[in-house]
Amino acid sequence: MYRTGHLGVSMLVFAPIGYLLVAAGEPLAALVTGGAMLWLAMLPDVDHRIPGIPHRGPTHSLLFAALVGGAFAGAGALLADGMGTVDRARLSLFGFFVGSLSVGSHLLGDVLTPAGVNLFWPWGREFSLYVTRADSTIANWGLFLLGVFAVAAAGVLAVQGLP
Ligand SMILES: [Zn+2]
Incomplete structure (x- = not known):
């Protein structure tokens, strides 16, 4: 998948999470989550x-996801120590x-594309859903537009409240 497609998938995943965070009264957490997801896409x-x-x-595995999560958890703990006022475990x-x-x-x-990903690296097996080729212009821009739409819809719903 190309950058546009990845940004689209990240926005699609973020939209409901961002909505829930804002609805829970944590708009800053929503902003940080969305920003980090786009930054690290x-x-x-x-x-x-x-x-x-x-x-x-290796960088396309659940192990790598956990490693990056661990690094961010460490950063969160350091930040909490620096601020002193926030809950360390929570951050x-x-x-x-x-x-x-x-x-x-x-x-x-990437799992959408035929080449798949090595989810359980170092166990060498590729997983793929065979939805679209990585270089498909329609899939990449389609996902991007869907993502923008999902985030915009989540934003409107979060501000206005559910009907
Ligand atoms: Zn990739």
């Missing part, structure tokens, strides 16, 4: 730039959620 594809690592290998958990969800959304985008 292409993170697993850093394997294009690291020599010796196969594309859609770590939120960090883990944001980090792993960001990578997970990328994996979801």
Whole structure:
């Protein structure tokens, strides 16, 4: 999947979560989650730039999602220590959620394509839903537009309240 498609999938995953966070009275958490998900949407594809690592290998696994989640949990704990006023466990958990969800959304985008992803790396098996080719312009832009629409709809619903 290309950048537009990945951003679209990330927005589609974020929309209901962002809505729930805003509805729960946590608009800042929604903003941070959405921002991180867009920022990290292409993170697993850093394997294009690291020599010796196969594309859609280790960085396209649940293990990597957990690792990034762990890094964010650590950052959350440090942040909580620095601020002193927030619950450390809660912020770590939120960090883990944001980090792993960001990578997970990328994996979801790639799982749609025939090449699939090595979800359970180092167990070498590719998983694919065979929905669309990674280079499909229609799929990439379709997902992007769907994502924008979903986030806009979630935003309107969150502000206006459910009918
Ligand atoms: Zn990828």
